[in-house]
Amino acid sequence: MCTYLTEKIRIDGAAKGASGWFTVTDGMVYVDHPYHACQEHTVNIDLTNPAEGPSARVAIELTEEAALALVEAIHKALAAAPPGLASGTRRSLPA
Protein backbone atom coordinates (compact mmCIF):
# COMPACT_ATOMS: atom_id res chain seq x y z
CA MET A 1 0.00 0.00 0.00
CA CYS A 2 0.95 3.64 -0.32
CA THR A 3 -0.14 6.29 2.16
CA TYR A 4 -0.11 8.87 -0.63
CA LEU A 5 0.62 11.41 2.08
CA THR A 6 3.35 13.79 1.01
CA GLU A 7 4.97 16.36 3.30
CA LYS A 8 6.31 19.27 1.31
CA ILE A 9 8.74 21.72 2.87
CA ARG A 10 10.82 24.68 1.76
CA ILE A 11 14.51 23.96 2.09
CA ASP A 12 17.50 26.28 2.22
CA GLY A 13 20.81 24.64 1.42
CA ALA A 14 22.70 22.73 -1.22
CA ALA A 15 22.96 19.15 -2.37
CA LYS A 16 25.06 17.15 -4.81
CA GLY A 17 23.10 15.42 -7.53
CA ALA A 18 23.86 13.55 -10.73
CA SER A 19 25.17 16.70 -12.41
CA GLY A 20 27.00 18.23 -9.46
CA TRP A 21 26.17 20.67 -6.68
CA PHE A 22 23.03 22.75 -6.79
CA THR A 23 21.02 24.96 -4.45
CA VAL A 24 18.06 23.13 -2.96
CA THR A 25 14.82 25.00 -2.45
CA ASP A 26 12.22 22.27 -1.87
CA GLY A 27 11.85 18.99 -0.08
CA MET A 28 9.32 16.18 -0.12
CA VAL A 29 8.96 13.36 2.36
CA TYR A 30 6.61 10.44 1.76
CA VAL A 31 6.21 6.75 2.59
CA ASP A 32 5.71 4.87 -0.63
CA HIS A 33 7.15 2.23 -2.90
CA PRO A 34 10.83 2.96 -3.48
CA TYR A 35 12.35 3.30 -6.91
CA HIS A 36 15.56 1.49 -6.09
CA ALA A 37 15.67 0.19 -2.49
CA CYS A 38 14.78 -3.48 -2.11
CA GLN A 39 11.89 -2.90 0.28
CA GLU A 40 8.16 -2.85 -0.35
CA HIS A 41 7.94 0.58 1.27
CA THR A 42 10.47 3.18 2.31
CA VAL A 43 10.60 6.71 3.62
CA ASN A 44 11.41 8.65 0.48
CA ILE A 45 13.04 12.06 0.64
CA ASP A 46 13.49 14.25 -2.41
CA LEU A 47 15.62 17.39 -2.20
CA THR A 48 14.98 19.45 -5.31
CA ASN A 49 15.23 22.75 -7.07
CA PRO A 50 12.25 22.79 -9.45
CA ALA A 51 13.52 26.01 -11.06
CA GLU A 52 16.57 24.12 -12.31
CA GLY A 53 14.50 21.27 -13.78
CA PRO A 54 13.68 17.69 -12.79
CA SER A 55 17.32 16.57 -12.80
CA ALA A 56 18.12 18.93 -9.90
CA ARG A 57 17.11 16.25 -7.41
CA VAL A 58 18.71 14.14 -4.74
CA ALA A 59 16.57 11.14 -3.91
CA ILE A 60 16.91 9.09 -0.73
CA GLU A 61 14.97 5.93 0.15
CA LEU A 62 15.33 4.82 3.78
CA THR A 63 13.87 2.14 5.98
CA GLU A 64 11.75 3.43 8.85
CA GLU A 65 14.57 2.68 11.31
CA ALA A 66 17.13 4.45 9.14
CA ALA A 67 14.90 7.51 8.70
CA LEU A 68 14.32 7.79 12.45
CA ALA A 69 18.05 7.31 13.13
CA LEU A 70 18.78 10.11 10.66
CA VAL A 71 16.32 12.42 12.40
CA GLU A 72 17.93 11.61 15.77
CA ALA A 73 21.42 12.15 14.38
CA ILE A 74 20.40 15.54 12.99
CA HIS A 75 18.98 16.56 16.36
CA LYS A 76 22.15 15.38 18.17
CA ALA A 77 24.46 17.17 15.75
CA LEU A 78 22.51 20.40 16.11
CA ALA A 79 22.35 20.07 19.89
CA ALA A 80 26.14 19.74 20.03
CA ALA A 81 26.65 23.01 18.15
CA PRO A 82 26.05 26.51 19.55
CA PRO A 83 22.41 27.48 18.89
CA GLY A 84 22.03 29.33 15.60
CA LEU A 85 25.47 28.37 14.26
CA ALA A 86 24.03 26.80 11.11
CA SER A 87 20.99 29.09 10.92
CA GLY A 88 20.04 30.50 7.54
CA THR A 89 19.84 33.95 9.13
CA ARG A 90 23.62 33.95 9.83
CA ARG A 91 24.47 34.25 6.17
CA SER A 92 23.63 37.98 6.31
CA LEU A 93 25.71 38.61 9.45
CA PRO A 94 29.27 39.92 9.23
CA ALA A 95 31.89 37.19 9.53
Add this chain to the structure above:
Amino acid sequence: MTDAMWAGTVAVTGHEGAELEAYAARPLGSGPHGGVVVIHHLPGYDEATKEIVRRFAAHGYAAICPNLYSREGAGVSPDDQAAAARAKGGVPDEQLVGDVAGAAAYLKGLEHANGKIGVIGYCSGGRQTFLAACSLRIDAAVDCYGAFVVTAPPAESPLKAEPLISRAGDLSCPLLGLFGADDRFPSPDEVAVLSAELDELGKEHEFHVFPDAGHGFFSVDRPAYRPAAAVEGWKKVFGFFGRHLAA
Protein backbone atom coordinates in the same frame (compact mmCIF):
# COMPACT_ATOMS: atom_id res chain seq x y z
CA MET B 1 6.36 -18.39 -38.51
CA THR B 2 9.09 -16.44 -36.76
CA ASP B 3 9.37 -15.30 -33.18
CA ALA B 4 11.83 -12.55 -34.04
CA MET B 5 10.90 -9.03 -33.01
CA TRP B 6 11.92 -5.42 -33.44
CA ALA B 7 12.05 -3.22 -30.34
CA GLY B 8 13.23 0.29 -29.69
CA THR B 9 12.49 3.92 -28.91
CA VAL B 10 10.16 5.78 -31.24
CA ALA B 11 8.43 9.16 -31.23
CA VAL B 12 4.64 9.46 -31.16
CA THR B 13 2.38 12.47 -31.28
CA GLY B 14 0.45 12.87 -28.05
CA HIS B 15 -2.09 15.30 -26.64
CA GLU B 16 -2.15 18.69 -28.37
CA GLY B 17 0.56 17.63 -30.79
CA ALA B 18 3.25 17.05 -28.15
CA GLU B 19 6.07 14.79 -29.25
CA LEU B 20 6.41 11.91 -26.81
CA GLU B 21 9.16 9.40 -26.34
CA ALA B 22 7.78 5.86 -26.51
CA TYR B 23 9.08 2.31 -26.41
CA ALA B 24 7.67 0.00 -29.08
CA ALA B 25 8.07 -3.68 -29.88
CA ARG B 26 6.50 -5.73 -32.65
CA PRO B 27 6.88 -9.14 -34.21
CA LEU B 28 8.82 -9.31 -37.48
CA GLY B 29 6.38 -11.86 -38.91
CA SER B 30 3.84 -10.72 -41.48
CA GLY B 31 0.85 -10.64 -39.14
CA PRO B 32 -1.84 -9.43 -38.95
CA HIS B 33 -1.12 -8.19 -35.43
CA GLY B 34 -3.37 -6.67 -32.81
CA GLY B 35 -2.04 -3.59 -31.03
CA VAL B 36 -1.49 -3.05 -27.31
CA VAL B 37 -0.88 0.28 -25.60
CA VAL B 38 0.92 -0.23 -22.29
CA ILE B 39 0.43 2.49 -19.66
CA HIS B 40 3.33 2.57 -17.19
CA HIS B 41 2.94 2.75 -13.42
CA LEU B 42 3.33 5.87 -11.28
CA PRO B 43 7.11 5.36 -10.86
CA GLY B 44 7.38 5.97 -14.58
CA TYR B 45 8.76 4.70 -17.82
CA ASP B 46 11.21 2.13 -16.49
CA GLU B 47 13.08 -0.97 -17.61
CA ALA B 48 10.47 -3.35 -16.21
CA THR B 49 7.73 -1.63 -18.22
CA LYS B 50 9.81 -1.91 -21.40
CA GLU B 51 10.11 -5.61 -20.65
CA ILE B 52 6.30 -5.81 -20.56
CA VAL B 53 6.19 -4.19 -24.02
CA ARG B 54 8.57 -6.83 -25.37
CA ARG B 55 6.49 -9.58 -23.76
CA PHE B 56 3.49 -8.51 -25.82
CA ALA B 57 5.59 -8.56 -28.99
CA ALA B 58 6.82 -12.05 -28.10
CA HIS B 59 3.14 -13.08 -27.96
CA GLY B 60 2.40 -11.67 -31.41
CA TYR B 61 1.19 -8.14 -30.64
CA ALA B 62 2.55 -4.79 -31.74
CA ALA B 63 2.94 -2.93 -28.44
CA ILE B 64 3.93 0.53 -27.36
CA CYS B 65 4.42 2.35 -24.07
CA PRO B 66 4.39 6.14 -24.34
CA ASN B 67 6.47 7.94 -21.71
CA LEU B 68 3.68 9.91 -20.05
CA TYR B 69 6.31 12.04 -18.33
CA SER B 70 8.08 13.02 -21.58
CA ARG B 71 7.06 16.64 -20.98
CA GLU B 72 9.38 16.77 -17.94
CA GLY B 73 12.25 17.13 -20.37
CA ALA B 74 14.27 15.17 -22.90
CA GLY B 75 17.42 13.66 -21.49
CA VAL B 76 16.03 13.69 -17.93
CA SER B 77 16.23 10.26 -16.31
CA PRO B 78 12.85 8.50 -15.96
CA ASP B 79 12.97 8.47 -12.15
CA ASP B 80 13.54 12.24 -12.03
CA GLN B 81 10.75 12.73 -14.58
CA ALA B 82 8.47 10.62 -12.38
CA ALA B 83 9.33 12.61 -9.25
CA ALA B 84 8.63 15.88 -11.06
CA ALA B 85 5.33 14.58 -12.42
CA ARG B 86 4.33 13.28 -8.99
CA ALA B 87 5.07 16.67 -7.41
CA LYS B 88 2.74 18.27 -9.96
CA GLY B 89 -0.11 15.94 -9.02
CA GLY B 90 0.35 13.38 -11.77
CA VAL B 91 -0.72 13.49 -15.39
CA PRO B 92 -3.94 15.43 -16.17
CA ASP B 93 -6.71 13.12 -17.39
CA GLU B 94 -7.29 15.01 -20.64
CA GLN B 95 -3.60 14.79 -21.49
CA LEU B 96 -3.55 11.06 -20.76
CA VAL B 97 -6.42 10.42 -23.14
CA GLY B 98 -4.66 12.38 -25.90
CA ASP B 99 -1.41 10.54 -25.31
CA VAL B 100 -3.07 7.10 -25.42
CA ALA B 101 -4.94 8.10 -28.59
CA GLY B 102 -1.61 9.07 -30.17
CA ALA B 103 -0.01 5.76 -29.17
CA ALA B 104 -3.01 3.84 -30.56
CA ALA B 105 -2.78 5.79 -33.83
CA TYR B 106 0.89 4.83 -34.10
CA LEU B 107 -0.03 1.14 -33.75
CA LYS B 108 -2.89 1.38 -36.25
CA GLY B 109 -0.51 2.95 -38.77
CA LEU B 110 1.93 0.03 -38.66
CA GLU B 111 2.16 -2.35 -41.57
CA HIS B 112 0.37 -5.62 -40.68
CA ALA B 113 -1.84 -3.95 -38.02
CA ASN B 114 -5.23 -5.62 -37.77
CA GLY B 115 -6.86 -2.42 -36.52
CA LYS B 116 -7.69 -3.78 -33.06
CA ILE B 117 -6.38 -1.92 -30.01
CA GLY B 118 -6.09 -3.11 -26.44
CA VAL B 119 -4.92 -0.96 -23.53
CA ILE B 120 -3.30 -2.29 -20.35
CA GLY B 121 -2.03 -0.27 -17.41
CA TYR B 122 -0.52 -0.84 -14.02
CA CYS B 123 -1.01 1.08 -10.74
CA SER B 124 -1.91 4.67 -11.76
CA GLY B 125 -1.92 3.25 -15.29
CA GLY B 126 -4.77 0.93 -14.24
CA ARG B 127 -6.97 3.92 -13.49
CA GLN B 128 -5.77 5.57 -16.70
CA THR B 129 -6.69 2.44 -18.65
CA PHE B 130 -10.24 2.71 -17.35
CA LEU B 131 -10.22 6.40 -18.29
CA ALA B 132 -8.98 5.64 -21.82
CA ALA B 133 -11.57 2.90 -22.23
CA CYS B 134 -14.33 5.36 -21.24
CA SER B 135 -12.97 8.10 -23.52
CA LEU B 136 -11.75 6.34 -26.68
CA ARG B 137 -13.08 3.66 -29.00
CA ILE B 138 -10.88 0.66 -28.20
CA ASP B 139 -11.39 -3.09 -28.31
CA ALA B 140 -10.22 -4.39 -24.92
CA ALA B 141 -8.87 -2.93 -21.67
CA VAL B 142 -6.95 -4.44 -18.74
CA ASP B 143 -6.86 -2.56 -15.43
CA CYS B 144 -4.11 -3.90 -13.18
CA TYR B 145 -4.76 -2.63 -9.65
CA GLY B 146 -5.75 0.89 -10.62
CA ALA B 147 -6.74 2.99 -7.61
CA PHE B 148 -9.11 5.98 -7.46
CA VAL B 149 -11.60 4.72 -10.04
CA VAL B 150 -14.26 4.45 -7.32
CA THR B 151 -12.99 6.75 -4.57
CA ALA B 152 -10.93 9.94 -4.54
CA PRO B 153 -7.31 9.90 -3.33
CA PRO B 154 -6.74 10.83 0.34
CA ALA B 155 -6.84 14.59 0.86
CA GLU B 156 -3.13 14.68 1.75
CA SER B 157 -2.16 13.04 -1.53
CA PRO B 158 -0.38 15.12 -4.13
CA LEU B 159 -2.29 13.21 -6.82
CA LYS B 160 -5.07 15.21 -8.39
CA ALA B 161 -6.97 12.16 -9.69
CA GLU B 162 -10.78 12.30 -9.64
CA PRO B 163 -12.93 9.17 -9.31
CA LEU B 164 -14.12 7.85 -12.66
CA ILE B 165 -17.02 5.61 -11.72
CA SER B 166 -19.54 8.14 -13.04
CA ARG B 167 -17.98 7.61 -16.47
CA ALA B 168 -18.56 3.83 -16.44
CA GLY B 169 -21.54 4.15 -18.77
CA ASP B 170 -19.12 5.26 -21.49
CA LEU B 171 -16.93 2.14 -21.23
CA SER B 172 -16.34 1.26 -24.89
CA CYS B 173 -14.98 -2.28 -24.60
CA PRO B 174 -14.73 -5.41 -22.43
CA LEU B 175 -12.69 -4.81 -19.25
CA LEU B 176 -10.42 -7.29 -17.47
CA GLY B 177 -9.53 -6.25 -13.92
CA LEU B 178 -6.65 -7.86 -11.99
CA PHE B 179 -6.34 -6.94 -8.34
CA GLY B 180 -4.63 -8.04 -5.11
CA ALA B 181 -6.63 -9.09 -2.07
CA ASP B 182 -4.13 -7.32 0.21
CA ASP B 183 -4.19 -4.02 -1.70
CA ARG B 184 -5.66 -0.93 -0.05
CA PHE B 185 -5.54 1.23 -3.19
CA PRO B 186 -7.79 -0.15 -4.59
CA SER B 187 -9.27 -2.21 -1.76
CA PRO B 188 -11.28 -5.34 -2.58
CA ASP B 189 -14.37 -3.37 -1.45
CA GLU B 190 -13.75 -0.73 -4.12
CA VAL B 191 -13.23 -3.45 -6.71
CA ALA B 192 -16.59 -4.94 -5.69
CA VAL B 193 -18.31 -1.54 -6.02
CA LEU B 194 -16.92 -1.10 -9.54
CA SER B 195 -17.92 -4.61 -10.53
CA ALA B 196 -21.48 -4.06 -9.25
CA GLU B 197 -21.74 -0.78 -11.17
CA LEU B 198 -20.59 -2.46 -14.39
CA ASP B 199 -23.08 -5.29 -13.80
CA GLU B 200 -25.83 -2.72 -13.37
CA LEU B 201 -24.84 -1.00 -16.60
CA GLY B 202 -24.55 -4.29 -18.50
CA LYS B 203 -20.86 -3.63 -19.28
CA GLU B 204 -18.82 -6.75 -20.09
CA HIS B 205 -16.11 -7.24 -17.49
CA GLU B 206 -14.12 -9.96 -15.75
CA PHE B 207 -12.49 -9.18 -12.40
CA HIS B 208 -10.05 -11.34 -10.48
CA VAL B 209 -8.82 -10.60 -6.95
CA PHE B 210 -5.73 -12.70 -6.23
CA PRO B 211 -5.06 -13.95 -2.69
CA ASP B 212 -1.68 -13.28 -1.04
CA ALA B 213 -1.05 -10.39 -3.42
CA GLY B 214 -1.06 -6.66 -2.89
CA HIS B 215 -0.42 -3.62 -5.01
CA GLY B 216 2.16 -4.12 -7.76
CA PHE B 217 2.18 -7.92 -7.83
CA PHE B 218 3.26 -7.92 -11.51
CA SER B 219 6.42 -5.90 -10.72
CA VAL B 220 9.22 -8.42 -11.21
CA ASP B 221 11.89 -6.02 -9.94
CA ARG B 222 10.15 -5.16 -6.67
CA PRO B 223 9.46 -7.04 -3.43
CA ALA B 224 5.73 -6.68 -4.18
CA TYR B 225 6.14 -9.31 -6.92
CA ARG B 226 3.92 -12.34 -6.32
CA PRO B 227 4.78 -15.09 -8.80
CA ALA B 228 1.56 -17.08 -8.34
CA ALA B 229 -0.69 -14.07 -8.97
CA ALA B 230 1.51 -12.73 -11.77
CA VAL B 231 1.73 -16.03 -13.66
CA GLU B 232 -2.03 -16.55 -13.41
CA GLY B 233 -2.62 -12.88 -14.23
CA TRP B 234 -0.55 -13.06 -17.42
CA LYS B 235 -2.56 -16.10 -18.51
CA LYS B 236 -5.76 -14.10 -18.03
CA VAL B 237 -4.30 -11.15 -19.98
CA PHE B 238 -3.27 -13.24 -22.99
CA GLY B 239 -6.54 -15.18 -22.96
CA PHE B 240 -8.52 -11.93 -22.87
CA PHE B 241 -6.51 -10.13 -25.57
CA GLY B 242 -6.57 -13.34 -27.63
CA ARG B 243 -10.36 -13.25 -27.62
CA HIS B 244 -10.79 -9.53 -28.24
CA LEU B 245 -7.84 -8.42 -30.37
CA ALA B 246 -7.83 -11.18 -32.99
CA ALA B 247 -8.35 -10.05 -36.58
